[in-house]
Each structure stands twice: as structure tokens, then as C-alpha cells.
Amino acid sequence: MQPFTERVIQVIKAIPEGSVMTYGQIAEQAGSRRAARQVVRILHSLSGAHKLPWHRVVNAKGEIAIRDVESRDIQILYLDGEGVQVSREGTVDLDKYRYCPAEAEQS
DNA sequence: AGTGTGACTTGGG
DNA sequence: ACCCAAGCCACAC
Numbered sequence A: 001m002q003p004f005t006e007r008v009i010q011v012i013k014a015i016p017e018g019s020v021m022t023y024g025q026i027a028e029q030a031g032s033r034r035a036a037r038q039v040v041r042i043l044h045s046l047s048g049a050h051k052l053p054w055h056r057v058v059n060a061k062g063e064i065a066i067r068d069v070e071s072r073d074i075q076i077l078y079l080d081g082e083g084v085q086v087s088r089e090g091t092v093d094l095d096k097y098r099y100c101p102a103e104a105e106q107s
Numbered sequence B: 001a002g003t004g005t006g007a008c009t010t011g012g013g
Numbered sequence C: 001a002c003c004c005a006a007g008c009c010a011c012a013c
Helices: A003-013 A023-030 A036-046 A069-081 A101-106
Strands: none
Touching (some): A003 A023, A023 A036
């Protein structure tokens, strides 16, 4: 596994319940601010494999980015089950649930 | 080595 | 606020 990919996995694994991160944030934490698209690819290939909380990943607008309807529903259910309120359109309140690693470290 | 890909992001109209 | 175009990156083939 390449370093970047591993970093991404680590970052995603570090997202706590009840929180979400955007692709951009994850890419940045992994080392490449503009590699959001790479994060996408990683999720594609590892969605089933590693036990990653992929459902805690949303796009910059706080929307469920996934296109597959079934998977999208699953993601919404998981989030809702963790206390993250998801609108019927499949969007979450980023100001409220966005996970900031920087903040977390301070604790 | 060149090309394609993808659940993104940002900036401008 | 919405839609579109272009940018961007690491990996698979």
C-alpha cells in the first residue's frame, strides 16, 4: 500500500462517531490538499474491504456524495444512528458535525 | 510512458 | 442560489 493511501485510511478511521469529514479535509490531513479525488478512488476500492467508516465522509457541501441510491440510504441510516441528523435530501450540517483533527489534538 | 478514472473542489457567470 | 468548466491528484491498466 502506498503511503498516501495508508494515510487516508488512517484519517478516515480516526473520524469519531457523530462526526463527518469532507473529502478535501481528508486529503489535506493525508498530506495532499488537492487529492480529494484520490480519496474518492480509495473509498471505491476499500468500501467493502477495510472496516472504514466511509459513511462519515461527505462532500464540501455536506451532502451525501455517493451516487448509488442503495448505498446512499445505508449511509444516511448509519449517520442517523450515530446522532448525525441527515435531511431528507441527504445533507448534514457541516458547521455542526464537521470533525476538525486540529481541535481534537488540543484536547 | 501514456491514458483513464472518480462518492471532489473551487471559482466565475 | 444554481449550474458549468476547469483544475487536481494518486493509482490502475
